[in-house]
Amino acid sequence: CENFDMVPDILVIGKGLGGGIIPLAAVIAREDLDVAGDRALGHYTYEKSPVACAAALATIEYIEEHDLTEHARQMGRYAMERMEVMMADHPLIGDVRGLGLLMGMELVRDRATRARATDEAEAVMYSALSKGLSFKTTMGNILALTPPLTITRQEMDQALDILEESLIEVQSET
Numbered sequence: 001c002e003n004f005d006m007v008p009d010i011l012v013i014g015k016g017l018g019g020g021i022i023p024l025a026a027v028i029a030r031e032d033l034d035v036a037g038d039r040a041l042g043h044y045t046y047e048k049s050p051v052a053c054a055a056a057l058a059t060i061e062y063i064e065e066h067d068l069t070e071h072a073r074q075m076g077r078y079a080m081e082r083m084e085v086m087m088a089d090h091p092l093i094g095d096v097r098g099l100g101l102l103m104g105m106e107l108v109r110d111r112a113t114r115a116r117a118t119d120e121a122e123a124v125m126y127s128a129l130s131k132g133l134s135f136k137t138t139m140g141n142i143l144a145l146t147p148p149l150t151i152t153r154q155e156m157d158q159a160l161d162i163l164e165e166s167l168i169e170v171q172s173e174t
Contacts, residue, residue, distance in 0.1 A: 003099060009033060019059040020148070024052040068149040072100040075156055079103060079145070082160050090167050092120060101151070105143040105163075116141035120170050127166035133159050
């Protein structure tokens, strides 16, 4: 929300809140929307976890103490610059986009028609996996790159090198 100068009425967060280890999600709302704070709307034995809450607090503290949001901005900017260079060299790449360390590389058969390169995306994913880089694809042809907030420059270079090697390998086969 901060990246787009937005203040939401309600925000739902999850995944990373538990440090990537303990499953936890939260709903955060403006105070004036908390209209049932004085009522018990139902409670279940397993709905609250002090361990998960402690993990979330430790995660938030670690992010703040190590300024990982700024680190994500810098590493994301660096990765996007590298991927834009790759795009100039590899016609299979139709677009690269991202914010921080949430990035996508869209693979296309033809940049003019934007025809999805779904088979190629899968081949790149498995080639990269065989070399030690794991990521997912979405919409069939978009490589979803979401490295950890703690990634180093050396690790980012290694990941992007593997990605480019895999692109070259797949392009040579088509």
